[in-house]
Amino acid sequence: MSSPFTDLDRPPLSERSLERALVTPGSLWSRVEVRAETASTNADVAAAAAQGLPEGLVVVAERQTAGRGRRDRQWTSPPRAGLTLSVLLRPGQADRERDWSALAPGAFAWLPLLAGVALREAVERVAEVEAALKWPNDLLVGGGKCAGILAEVSGDAVVIGIGLNVTTRPEELPETTGLPPTSLRIAGAEVTDRDPLLKALLRNLASWYAGWRDVGGDAEMSGLLAAYRRGCATIGQQVRVMLPDGRELIGEATEVDGAGQLIVRTADGALHRVSAGDVLHVR
Secondary structure (H helix, E strand, C coil): CCCCCCCCCCCCCCHHHHHHHHCCCCCCCCEEEEECCECCHHHHHHHHHHCCCCCCEEEEECCECCCECHHHCECCCCCCCEEEEEEEECCCCCECCCCECCCCHHHHHHHHHHHHHHHHHHHHHHHCCCEEEECCCEEEECCEEEEEEEEEEECCEEEEEEEEECCCCHHHCCCCCCCCECCCCCCCCCCCCHHHHHHHHHHHHHHHHHHHHHCCCCCCCCCHHHHHHHHECCCCCEEEEECCCCCEEEEEEEEECCCCCEEEECCCCCEEEECCCEEEECC
């Protein structure tokens, strides 16, 4: 394992500082763990969920050796070059103290989109770069993929994993056949300090989640639907959608609906609601 001081441009995160700032009375976050190395933060948090831990756990890895994206794609990043984290939420459980009712599993589909809104706001405010969301789980900066989000459901728990490239250099980016990868540094971000980026992300995530739970998971009433539509680069694009069953859908992405589905109008004028799939923006 490399020393956290071998690359002084990439200082380590402080677990104590993060807990002091984020684990406060009334906060959603109950525990923040920073691990020097782990195989997968999503796997770590899923294991904690299986053991019955309440929502609010955050696990951050300085280096992840077996990170995954959607469809089990590998997510790689040099040590301390990005933010790699997972959080534990339990939207399927009622919370009497906060007056939150338990939500039906159908509402859980909004959580990766909610995380995307929180991430986009944090990046634009702290790093001072323009960012956009590619439905359903990517953050675009400067025309490239800068972050990915993976949500996994286990009973009443949802584990949300986020990987953001921060100081990754061009030669460190993985080869890909899809959207070209990038990082905040490559995109000319004003700030690439991971500490304020992570704090802003988690505060935004907690705020959006609380607002969404306050209204029973209604994305429109909470303002989440409008915020996602404002930041979504997919809306209005010609797209090719690879559906989970192997079929392909080509048309114009016209909007994201109240259930978080992408609506695609094909050449024959038919409207298709897509709840899952890989989307390619067709230039």
